[in-house]
Amino acid sequence: MNARLSSLLVAGGVVLAGIHTGSLHASPPLEATPRKATLSSAALESVGTGAKVLLRIPGLATQPGVQVLSGPLRVVVDLPGVDRGTAVTKKDLAQLAHPLIQKARVAQFAPEPKPVTRLVLEVAPGTQVVVGSGPDGVQLLLTPGEGRVQARLEGAYQPMPLPAAPVMETASIPSAPIQLPTETPVSTPVAVKPLASLPMVGGAFQVLPQLAAATALPVASPEAVQVPEAEKPHAPAAQPGRLVGRTLGEGATKYSGSKITIALSNTDIREFLQILADTGKLNLVMDPDVQGSFGFRFTDTPWDQVLDVVLKNAGLGKEIQNGVLRVAKVDKLQKEEEERKKLEETKALSGELQTITRPLSYAKVGEVQKILKEMLTKRGSAILDERTNTLIITDLPRNIAVVDDLLQTLDVQIQQVQIEARVVEANKNWQREFGVKWPQSNSGNVAITGGTGTTSTPWVGPVSPFWNGTTGFNRPASGQQGAVAWSPGNAGVTSLAAPAGELWVSFLSNRFSINAVLQALESEGTVKIVSSPKVVTQNNKKATILSGEKIPYPTQQGGAAGGAITVAFIDANLQLDVTPQVTNEGTIIMDIKLEKAEADFSRQVNGTPTILRKAIETQMLVRDGGTAVLGGVYVTNSSVGTAGVPFLSKIPLIGFLFRKDTKAEKNTELLIFITPRVIRQ
Numbered sequence: 001m002n003a004r005l006s007s008l009l010v011a012g013g014v015v016l017a018g019i020h021t022g023s024l025h026a027s028p029p030l031e032a033t034p035r036k037a038t039l040s041s042a043a044l045e046s047v048g049t050g051a052k053v054l055l056r057i058p059g060l061a062t063q064p065g066v067q068v069l070s071g072p073l074r075v076v077v078d079l080p081g082v083d084r085g086t087a088v089t090k091k092d093l094a095q096l097a098h099p100l101i102q103k104a105r106v107a108q109f110a111p112e113p114k115p116v117t118r119l120v121l122e123v124a125p126g127t128q129v130v131v132g133s134g135p136d137g138v139q140l141l142l143t144p145g146e147g148r149v150q151a152r153l154e155g156a157y158q159p160m161p162l163p164a165a166p167v168m169e170t171a172s173i174p175s176a177p178i179q180l181p182t183e184t185p186v187s188t189p190v191a192v193k194p195l196a197s198l199p200m201v202g203g204a205f206q207v208l209p210q211l212a213a214a215t216a217l218p219v220a221s222p223e224a225v226q227v228p229e230a231e232k233p234h235a236p237a238a239q240p241g242r243l244v245g246r247t248l249g250e251g252a253t254k255y256s257g258s259k260i261t262i263a264l265s266n267t268d269i270r271e272f273l274q275i276l277a278d279t280g281k282l283n284l285v286m287d288p289d290v291q292g293s294f295g296f297r298f299t300d301t302p303w304d305q306v307l308d309v310v311l312k313n314a315g316l317g318k319e320i321q322n323g324v325l326r327v328a329k330v331d332k333l334q335k336e337e338e339e340r341k342k343l344e345e346t347k348a349l350s351g352e353l354q355t356i357t358r359p360l361s362y363a364k365v366g367e368v369q370k371i372l373k374e375m376l377t378k379r380g381s382a383i384l385d386e387r388t389n390t391l392i393i394t395d396l397p398r399n400i401a402v403v404d405d406l407l408q409t410l411d412v413q414i415q416q417v418q419i420e421a422r423v424v425e426a427n428k429n430w431q432r433e434f435g436v437k438w439p440q441s442n443s444g445n446v447a448i449t450g451g452t453g454t455t456s457t458p459w460v461g462p463v464s465p466f467w468n469g470t471t472g473f474n475r476p477a478s479g480q481q482g483a484v485a486w487s488p489g490n491a492g493v494t495s496l497a498a499p500a501g502e503l504w505v506s507f508l509s510n511r512f513s514i515n516a517v518l519q520a521l522e523s524e525g526t527v528k529i530v531s532s533p534k535v536v537t538q539n540n541k542k543a544t545i546l547s548g549e550k551i552p553y554p555t556q557q558g559g560a561a562g563g564a565i566t567v568a569f570i571d572a573n574l575q576l577d578v579t580p581q582v583t584n585e586g587t588i589i590m591d592i593k594l595e596k597a598e599a600d601f602s603r604q605v606n607g608t609p610t611i612l613r614k615a616i617e618t619q620m621l622v623r624d625g626g627t628a629v630l631g632g633v634y635v636t637n638s639s640v641g642t643a644g645v646p647f648l649s650k651i652p653l654i655g656f657l658f659r660k661d662t663k664a665e666k667n668t669e670l671l672i673f674i675t676p677r678v679i680r681q
Contacts, residue, residue, distance in 0.1 A: 037061065038085040038322065039106065039117055044096045046401075050143035051098040055119065057082055057137040064138055066131050066151045072102075075121045075129050075151045079138065082117040084108040086321045091344070099405050100127050100142045111256050123149055130154050257304035265295040269314055272296065276310075277325050279303045287328035290316060349379055354397045358404065359390040363411045371410065375403055415539045416679040417580040417588060421672065423531040423596055423614075428667040430524045435660035437495035437502075437517040438487045442467050470512050494644055494660045496521055516657060531596065533576045536679065540581050548573025551599050553608035572597045572611055580676060586624050588676045593617040594630070614670060622676055630672040637666040 041056040057079065065078040088106055096104040102122040109118035123129070123142065129151040130141045257280060264272070269292050277284035280303060292314060298306050311318055317330040360368065365384035368391065372382045380395030380403075393403055469485035489495065499519035507514040537543030550569040577593040595615035603610040614633075622628045642649070644659025651658070 036081055036083055036112070036115060038083045038087070039079075040085070040087045040322075042088045042092050042096065042104075042106070044098060044101075046098070047141070047143075050141065051100055053096060053101075053104075053121070053140040053142070055079075055138040055140075058135075060133060060135060060137055064131060064133050064153070066129070066153050068149050068151050072122050073125060073127075073149050075123055075127070075140075075149065077119040077121075077131060077138065077140065078109065079117040079119070081115065083112075083115045084117045086319075096121075097402055098142075099401075100124050100144060125149065255302040255305040255308075257302040259300045260303050260306065261299050261301075262306075263297040266293050267296065268293050269310070272310065273307075273327060276303055276307050280307075280325070282320065282323055282325040285324060285326045287326075287332065289329050289332070290314075290327050349377060349396070351396055353379060353394050354400050355392065355394040356400060356404070357390055357392050358407050359388060360407070360411045361389075362413050365389050365391050368407070368410055372403060372406070375399075375406060414541075415582050416536060417539065417582065418534065418536045418677045418679055419543070419576075419578045419580065419590070420532065420534045420675045420677075421576050421594060422675075423529075423533075423574070423594070424669075424671045424673070425527075425529040425531075426667075426669040427527040428525070429665075431522065431662075431664040433496055433499075433519075433521040433660065433662045434656065435494055435496040435499065435519040436489055436657050437491065437519055438468070438489045439515055439517065440468070440487050466513055468513060468515055488645060488648060488658050494658060495519060496660065531574050533574060535576060535578065537578070537580065540579065542577065542579040544575065544577045546573050546575045548575070548597065549599075551609065551611075553606075570608075570611060572599045582678060586678075587621055588624060588678070589619065589621050590674070590676060591619050592630065592674065594672060616672060620674070622674065624676065624678050627673055627675045630674055632672070633668075633670040635668040637664075637668075639664045 037057045037059040039055060039057055041054075043054045043056075045052040045054065060079075060082065062079070062081040065080070067076045067078075068074070069076060084106060093104045093106065100123055102124065104122075105120050107118050107120075108115065110116035121129075121140070121142075124144070126145040126147055127149050128143045128145045129149075131151065131153050132139045132141075260279065270286055270290060272294075273286060273290070274284060294310070294314065296306075296310065307318070311327065315330060316327055317333040319326050319333060365386060369382050369384050372391070372393070376382060376393075376395050377399055380393070380399065382394075383392040384390070385392065391407070393400065395403060466483075467485065468487065469483055471483050495517075496519045498521070500521040500523075501519070503518040505514075505516045505518065531547075533545045533547065535543045535545040549572050551572055552567045552569050554565050555568050556565055574596045575594070579591040581589040583589060593615070594617075595613065597611050597613045599609040600612050601609045616631050618630060620628060620630070639662070641662040642659055643662075644655075648657075649655050649659035
C-alpha cells in the first residue's frame, strides 16, 4: 500500500509539472505573474439620490479599468490580477438593486495566470460613475445626471512591482503507466499598455486590450463563473437584418484546467483526490464518508473535468470557496445548502418593518395590489383604499425602496388612441325588359271606336270591327253565324307589370282583327351607404361603439296555436369592438371586430324582415395616422330570362310578339377602412 501511494504521489508531481519532455534537461524560468487577489464581497450603500458600490478585494495591487458601453447602457470595470472566486453569489448581486442600477453581474473575464475579473453594471440614462481603488478593494460612486452615461477613474492605485514566479523543480520519471503530454504550449508574452496611460474620450475609457494568458501552469478553480456572450472579447457582431441564433438556458460546463494523462486501477479515491487538489493548487477537505477504491484512465483530459467525472461516479459532490476544495456526499451538501438558504432567508426577513402610504394618480389600486403581492417579502403587506386610490404598504426598509420605484413605474399616464372606421357600401342596379300584351276586351287604354261612332265593340260580332277574332261564313238556311277569337299571350306571362312605355297596334277588317300592345322597360339605380363609427380608448383597453335598432317580431308561447303571443326583439346594429396596443416604434396593433346587421324589408316572413349581416374580425398593425383596408367584398349578379308561348315565341322575326325578354345586372361592393391615431396631450 505504501509503495503504491508513493508511486501515485511521484506520478502526480510529474503531471503537475505539465512541461515539455525536453524541459527535463533545462527548465527556463517562467514569466513573472501578478500577485492574485480574490473578490470576497459586494455591497451597496445609498447616498442621497445616488448609490455607492463597495467591492472588497483584500490585497488589491492593480489599477482597475473603466469603460462605457451602449445597447444597453453599461459601465464595465475590469480588475486585473483579481480572481472571481465564489464568495459573491447571485443573491449578493441581486442586493445591488437601485434606481440607478438595473442589473449587475460579475464574471471571470480572463483565467490564470493573469486573471481579470469583470464587473458589469447596467445603469439608467445619464448616470455618472466615479471609480476609486485602494489596497482593500474598489469603490464605485453613482449619481444621477442628464445626457450620456460617463465614468471616470479617481484615486487610482498605482501598480506594484510583481515578484517573479518560482521555478518548479522537476522530478524523476517513475516506471508507472503515466504518460506526459507531448507538448504544452506556452503563450508568447504580450506587452500590455498601462491602464493609466489609456486616453479618455467623453468621460469614458477606451476598450481595454485583451490580456495575454499563459497555459504553462494549472488554471484556477473550475467554479469560475461563465462569461456572458455579450461580454466575451472579440464577440462576433450580428449582421443587421439577420436573425441570430442563441442558446436558451445554461450551456455545457467549460473546463480550462491543465490536461493530464493517467491510468490507475483499484485506487483509493482519497489518494486520487489529493493528487487532483495538488494539480489545481487547492486546499483539500474530505468528509469521513468519502471512501472506496476505483479504477481511472484519462488521456489528455483537463484535471477539473477529471474531478467532476470521478466525483459523479462515486456519488460525491464538491464545493470550492476561497481556494479550498471540500468533498462530501451529495445529500449532505444539499442539506447544508438548504439550511444555509433558510438561515439567509431568516436573516433577510429580520429587522423592523416600515409603513408608507402612496396615493396613485393614474393606476387603480386594485390592479397594482396584485402586482405588489409578488414583490413584497413574507412579512410585507399592501392594503388599498379605493376611495382615495391610495396604497398602504408595510415591509422591510430595504424592500420599500424597490416597491416605491415600482409604483413610480406603474403609475404613469396611459396613451389614448382614437379609432375611426368607415364602412362603404355601393349598390348598382340595371334592368331592361321587353314584352307584349294581348288585350281581351275593348276597354281601358286599348279601347277602339266602332264604325257607328260607339265606344263599345263586341268581342265577336256579325259586323266589324270586332275584337281579336274572325267571323265565319253566313249560313241563311239556319240563320247561324260562326266566329273564332284568340289571345296569343296571357296577362302576366308575356306582358310587363309596370312598363315604362307602350305601343298599341291594331289591324281591323270586316272578317279579321288583330290588337296588340308592345311594352318596354329600362331602369338603372345607384345607392351608396357610408357608415363611420369613431371611438376613443386607452392603450390596451377594449372599446365598443354600437348604433342600430331592435326589430320586434311576435312569438307564441308554448309553440302551439292558441298560446299567448309575446313580442321579441332582434338586433340590427353597426358595432365596432377594438383593443389598441401602442408599440415603442409608434405603430399600433389592433384587435378588431366589426359587424353590420340591417333589416331587409323586401324579404319578410310573417311580417318579420330578414337580417343581413356583414362582419370581419382580425388583428392588424397600422402606423399612427395611417389608413388600412381591412377587407372588401365585390358581388356581381347577372340574369337573363325569357317567358312566352311555346313554338310561337321561337318563330323568326315575329317570335318577339309571343314572349317577354328580361335582362338585369346587380353590383354590390363593400369596403372597410380603419384609421388609428394616438391622441397627443
